[in-house]
Amino acid sequence: MRKIGKALAMGDLLLCLALAGAYGICFGKDGSLKWQQAAAVSAVEEKEEEQAVEIRRLALTFDDGPHPCYTDELLDGLKERGVRATFFVTGEHAEIHPDIIKRMQEEGHLIGNHTYSHMQLRKNNREVFKEELIKTNEILEEITGQEVxxxxxxxxxxxKSFEQELNMFPVLWTVDPLDWCSRDADCITQKIVSKVExxxxxxxxxxxxxxxxxxxxAVDELLAEGYTFVTVEEILFD
Ligand SMILES: [Zn+2]
Known part of the structure; x- marks a missing residue:
């Protein structure tokens, strides 16, 4: 019986030491437990986990601008929140508002091409469509000094053959709240927030x-949920 008792005591001691090792507990010279190191290690691990969870990225894209009032309002709001977006502008609107295009660039947004006159590609207008893309690239490059x-x-x-011909990359979308056909901002926000991943x-x-x-x-709600807003380039290629 004494042997069994001793074996149990040894077993308990080994178990304690193993647990102490696992939890990073140290014994000081005075025999006191030192938790500091263990606490520091677990704090770092927790922070890393938090950061891993936090990096959930979304890209906001805005088409058809720049608009003389609403685009500036949007840029003000994005700047206040430290959020970057992607703007697909038409050549004809960019030509009228080069100052807004310049502001987009200066504030870190990505600028893309949405044709010159908002043209839809059809079977019979391939060359005209291509000309619109080239013309819009030229307008944007003149303003920003950057290739589109x-x-x-x-x-x-x-x-698809435009990709080789023009060295351009098409960007479609994954969430469409149909914002252009509703005048109810809360309803549009809800559509976005409930759908995004x-x-x-x-x-x-x-x-x-x-x-x-x-x-x-939507930006406010999604920032509160831990999302980060990036440009489409970061979503597609990072
Ligand atoms: Zn459009």
Whole structure:
């Protein structure tokens, strides 16, 4: 019986030592337990876990602008919140508002091509469509000094051979709250917030006051949920 008792005591001691090792507990010279190191290690681990959870990315995209009032309102709101977005602008609007295009660039947003006149690609207008893309690239490059790589084809109609011919990359979307056909900002916000998942590309238009209001409300709710907003380039290639 004494042997069994001793074996149990040894077993208990080994178990304690194993647990002490596992939890990073140290014994000081005076025999006191030292938790500091263990606490520091677990704090670092917790922080790493938090950061891993936090990096859930979304891309907001705005088509059809720049609009003389609403785009600036949107840029103000994005700046206040430290959020970057992607703007697919038409050449004709960019030509009228080069100052807004410049502001987009200065504030870290990505600028893409949405054709010159919001043209839809059809079977019989391939060359005209291509000319519109080239003309819009030239307008944007003149304003920003940067090459335009991304295009959002109006209505999503695209010809893959343009990618080689023009060295341009089409960017479609994964969430469409149909902001252009609703004047109810809360309803648009809800559609976005209830649908989004990590790495989604959200389609909106900076051409309506309700869209701007809805986008900023959605940004606030999604930032609170831990999402980070990035440009489409970061979603597609990082
Ligand atoms: Zn459009």
């Amino acid at each position: 790589v991304y295009v959002r084809p109006p209505y999503g109609s695209w010809d 990590e790495n989604d590309i959200i389609l909106m238009h900076d051409y309506y006051e309700t869209s701007v209001e809805a986008a900023l409300k």
